[in-house]
Amino acid sequence: MGRVFNLIFTVDFISSVIRVTTPILFATLAVLLSERAGVVNISVEGAMLISALMGVVGSAYSGSPWIGLLVAVLSGIIYSWILAFFHLRLGTDIILTGIALNLLASGLTVFVLFLLTGDKGVSTGLPSKVLPNLKIPILKDIPILGGILSNQNVLTYIALVSIFVINIFLDRTRLGVYIRAAGEAPNAVETAGKSVNRIRRTALILGGIFAGCGGAFMSMAYLSMFTKDMVAGRGFIALAAETMGKGNPLLSSISALLFGFADALSNNLQLFRIPSEITRIIPYLLTVVALATYSGRMQDKDRIPM
Secondary structure, rough: OOOOOOOOOOHHHHHHHHHHHHHHHHHHHHHHHHHHHHOOOHHHHHHHHHHHHHHHHHHHHOOOOOHHHHHHHHHHHHHHHHHHHHHHHOOOOOHHHHHHHHHHHHHHHHHHHHHHHOOOOOOOOOOOOOOOOOOOOOOOHOOOOOHOOOOEEHHHHHHHHHHHHHHHHHOOOHHHHHHHHHHOOHHHHOOOOOOHHHHHHHHHHHHHHHHHHHHHHHHHOOOOOOOOOOOHHHHHHHHHHHOOOOOHHHHHHHHHHHHHHHHHHHHHHHHOOOOHHHHHHHHHHHHHHHHHHHHHHHHHOOOOOO
């Protein structure tokens, strides 16, 4: 047990927690935007997967990781627009549509990769690029803190800044207030002469930007290639993180960090020769426990005292 504690309380481990939290954090922000607008978006998983592949493809054919990132973000936007079109324009059930799009993303990415390279699971045939890590001049020289926060990927810093940007956006901007109103009081929005569907479409598309960044991180920072179903449930973990955070960007981000901690811990426990089949279930087990605990507390709060 002491060896495990010695593993946890190290600069390298805490730095790895922030690193593995990054895609979960992007997905959580994507879910949060749509949830605040009144749309349950379970298709973030598929949006990240599509973006992960397209980021690799874009960087390989352009020779630039930044163009790859742009292609990934555009893919996330298009994917989210498709979800919005089916649900808001055609009136399809949001849950069923999200499930269908997730399944489509899983098969479509393999098909597109096979068309481009002949590979069915890994993009080794594409000379994709990697987004750089940044060494922040002053921060890198600070003991402990520099080792944790410096030399992280550029998308990690974007994700951390985005927490505060989204918080200010929802509280201080007109569009942010409309998004919150669309989720909390849609009738009042319609009375004010605004289209609820248009606001929800905007929220989904904004969420697609963050999902695109999360997918790009998976294939251009976390790994240097695309692999089949590499998002591995992080989009669904984001749903749990947003639920635990009650739609608050700061609380939801802390919840995402908790799941990132579990993910990093599961990776490092393999150093103690614990079978990977056991360690890999830790983040998902934590998801179930956290949601069950949260649900139980909410039921107790809603229970009418006798």
